[in-house]
Amino acid sequence: MQHFVASFSCMNNDQRLDAFSGDRLDPTLALQAAGLGVWRINPLTEALQTDPLGHQLLGLPGDADSFTIQQLLERIHPEDQRILSEAWESLLHRSEPVDETFRIIHSSNQIKWIRWWGQRYFAKNEQHSILTGLCQEVKPRVEHQNQPVDQWLSLFFEQAPLGIALLEGPTHQLRFANTPFQELWKLSRPVEEVLNRPVFEAFPGIAGLGLEELLEQVRTTHQPVSGQEQPAYFDRNGQLELAYISFVYAPLRGRLGQEYIVVVATDVTEIVISRQEIESRRKESQVMAEVLTRNNEQLSQANIQLSRSNELLQSFAYVASHDLQEPLRKIQQFVDLLRPQLPDENLVAENYLNRVQASARRMSELMQALLEFSQVPSKVSTPKPVPLDEVLQEVVQLLELGLKESQAKLSIEPLPIVWGQRQLLIRLFQNLLSNALKFSRVDRAGIATIPHIQLTSTLVAASDLSLKIHPAQKAHQYLRVDVIDNGIGFDPEYLSRMFQIFQRLHSKSAYSGNGIGLAISEKIVTSMGGAITAHSQPGQGATFQVFFPYLQK
Secondary structure, three states: OOOOEEEOOOOOHHHHHHHHHOOOOOHHHHHHOOOOEEEEEEOOOOEEEEOHHHHHHOOOOOOOOEEEHHHHHHHEOHHHHHHHHHHHHHHHHHOOOEEEEEEEEOOOOOEEEEEEEEEEEEOOOOOOEEEEEEEEEEOOOHHHHOHHHHHHHHHHHHHOOOEEEEEEOOOOEEEEEOHHHHHHOOOOOOHHHOOOOEHHHHOHHHOOOOHHHHHHHHHHHOOOEEEEEEEEEEEEOOEEEEEEEEEEEEEEEOOOOOEEEEEEEEEOHHHHHHHHHHHHHHHHHHHHHHHHHHHHHHHHHHHHHHHHHHHHHHHHHHHHHHHOHHHHHHHHHHHHHHHHHOOOOOHHHHHHHHHHHHHHHHHHHHHHHHHHHHHOOOOOOOOEEEEHHHHHHHHHHHOHHHHHHHOOEEEEOOOOEEEEOHHHHHHHHHHHHHHHHHOOOEOOOOOEOOOEEEEEEEEEEHHHOOOOOOOOOOOOEEEEEEEEOOOOOOOHHHHHHHOOOOOOOOOOOOOOOOOOHHHHHHHHHHHOOOEEEEEEOOOOOEEEEEEEEOOOO
16 A cells, blocks of 8 residues: 655634635535545645545544644555545546445544545646545445345345346346356356446347347336346357347345346346247147047047947857858758658768758857857956956866866866956866867877866066067956967967967868857957957977956056
């Protein structure tokens, strides 16, 4: 700090006006300044003059005729001496007006807050300048009076999720900007380098966006201005980037008459873009929904037509299997009546009659099987819990004769409860066990192998199902029942044909049957929401797997 030697003398009230009227001090300022002390400094002689009130406010010794600036600085609180030094330098070298507040320690150790402001004026002859101004006792600053509160406020504004800045005066000098505000404008410099500068000079990237007009509007009308999701292109790292900003500009008047504008802003770009994407997807979904609605209507019409076709098919199957039974019975009766009319030992005619009667019987069996197939519903309307253990007990009774004749061995583990229809389940497992008995193996010597049939069950997750398994009803888990035999097996390439109606893998002479049992079995399983498949190798037995939806009701 520079040290200055100055002499002081006191002026009465008349001298105050006389002394300063020629130095361009506005007389109205002195007239209105009740409680104001006046000071004057000649920068050439470094002499300081003050009136009695100023003498008293600055805490100068009343009995001293002259003293130094150093003596005055000694009466200023040590923490505030820098304030006066910088103000003095500003007056001397930069000709800028000053307005500072500092603490004076009086002889009674009483601390008073003094506002000290002034300006540099040229004398009438414009040969030299005069430094003159006022001083006044003011209330203690809030920050010194309640410093913890100020620290918490500073911490709050710094950590606030919104960008907050404070602009002062007509040039909008930036007095404060928290971290979110700096991030909002993508500042590459530390905020200390842009403070106390006009905002459009500190941030040239925001100039020309229309903010100047809005800030001027707030300053002149003293009314806040706000904007919601305003689009703007900002120069960020050398590239124009579209952003959406919501902001509020609010006027604020300082305690000492300063004009401020509080800027609160937030970058809502992500929110706006997300909403735009959601809206775009909503429109796409709406279009898709309309397409799906049309497809559902078409599907509904197709289902109606399919239902009608199924009804017609069932009616046809009933007619074909029921009404045509009578002509077949007539054919068999006429054959029986015709036999006695044949000449003795007419082997050719006897053979023809036998073949006619066998064909009629065969056709009757097919008609009966077709009737049975048509009577299986496409879907069980009122499924009920059915214990499979009870179903297998009844199936074993129905197949009792075949089991005894073949001396078959049955190994049945405890089976679960499934939701379905009891009679259909009995028919299903009767078909599967009958096939296991029918297609038993015969060794090279012609000796039949004793059938060995196993039934097991397990719970399978839907995610573990083979891609070739397509149950009719979706479920998280399925009950799988395996029917395993040691019979002749089959070639896997014939699997797709096994469950088709009237499909046979073997000749009628080798194995009896009409090729409809597995087709009926698949229709039964499908009606209960499940699926059926099989896997085997020739001569190595077969495993039929039945999947039922696992429903916890």
